[in-house]
Amino acid sequence: MEKKILVPTNFSKHSWSALIFAMKLYKKYPCTFYLINAYTSRGGLSEAMSMHKEDDEETNQSVSENGLARIMQGLSFRKENPKHRFEKISFDGNLVDGVEENVKKLGIDIIILGSPGDTAGINTAENNKISKITENIEECPVLVIPEKYETAIDPNLEIVFPTNLRIPFKPRELEPIIELAENTDCSIxxxxxxxxxxxxxxxxEKNKTELxxxxxxxxxxxxxxxxxxxxTGVHLFIESRESDFLALYQRKQGFFSRLFNKAAIEDIDFDPKLPVMILKEIK
Incomplete structure (x- = not known):
């Protein structure tokens, strides 16, 4: 079955790295990768677009479209997986709105984001581009890839999946983590x-058995x-085992919100240095 994957890009190194990671991750599947860049035609570059104009007459729209065209050209030179095809989306407006609109319109299976630096940047208290997408996009899972992360070639890869077991999971909600485990030969x-x-x-106990x-x-x-x-528990578990992925299930009132609850005084600022998959509640 074909996968539809949305990859936001601002033409930076970390967004390119996320695309390459995504292609490796889904190398077994026929996929359409939708590359989306957001710009604004109402003056000023969007927060999602980092390219500079080459001349004063160049519009934000043309910067966006030309940047996407260069990515497509770069992909054609690489002679990538024949199972993969690529589409480009130049969106006039806010990136979160663009992602949300296209997730619904295209039936996207997963969003893959690149994060600058060595952390995933998913802490909702930071109010950055990544946290806005992970918090506001409903029912579509998100995989965040830190720019400096490199997956080890190891037969013992693992995904850490923390839960308080207070609410049962629907099988569809868990499909993305199962696919991630199968694609990477990971244990959960x-x-x-x-x-x-x-x-x-x-x-x-019932929820544990069902899970x-x-x-x-x-x-x-x-x-x-x-x-x-x-x-602290999640941090120590990941650090002690040198785990490879973290999966979090996002509910308004659940384990995910506890990780980022600024009202509670925590002794560790939670910002994981490994890829994070955020599973969504399906209503």
Whole structure:
């Protein structure tokens, strides 16, 4: 089945790296990659567009269209996977609006974002381009790739998937993490942070059993940490195991929001230095 993947670009190194990562990640699948750049025709460059005009008469629209054309030319030189094809979208307006509009119009399966530097930049308190997309785009999963991240060639890759097991998952919500595990030969490590040092209640036990069953197509294990906060627990687990990916399930009131809750005083500023997949609640 063909995958439809939306890759925002501002013609920077990190957005190009995210595109290359995406092509490697989905090398087994027929895919259409939609490359979107946002600009504004109402004066001033969009926050999503970093290219400089070559002359004063060049419009923001032409900068956007020419930049996308150069990417397409670069891809043609590389002679990429014959299963992959590429489309370009030059959007007049805000990047978040452009992503949201095209996710719905094109039936996008996943958004892949490049993050500058060595962190994913997903902390919603930072109010940056990436956090705005991850927070505002509903029902479409997002994979954020730090610019400086390189996937190790290792048979023991793993995805850390923290959860409080308080609400059951729908099978469709978990499809992206299963695909990620299959594409990278990763194992999934379900991580439960037992902040209250209490045993799982009946509902949590049921949700645990169902979750493991939903993930039965891939190698999965269950892990528990006690006497720690959500943020610190996830950080320590990733650091101690040198994990390769982090998957987070985003609900308004759930584990995801606890990781970024500024009202709670945490001892670690959570900004992971590895690719992060954000799964979305499907209503």
């Amino acid at each position: 490590r379900i991580l439960y942070i037992n902040t209250d040092s209490k045993p799982l209640n009946k509902e949590q 493991i069953s939903h993930l039965s197509k891939v190698n999965t294990s269950f892990h528990t940490l006690t006497k720690t906060t959500a943020t």
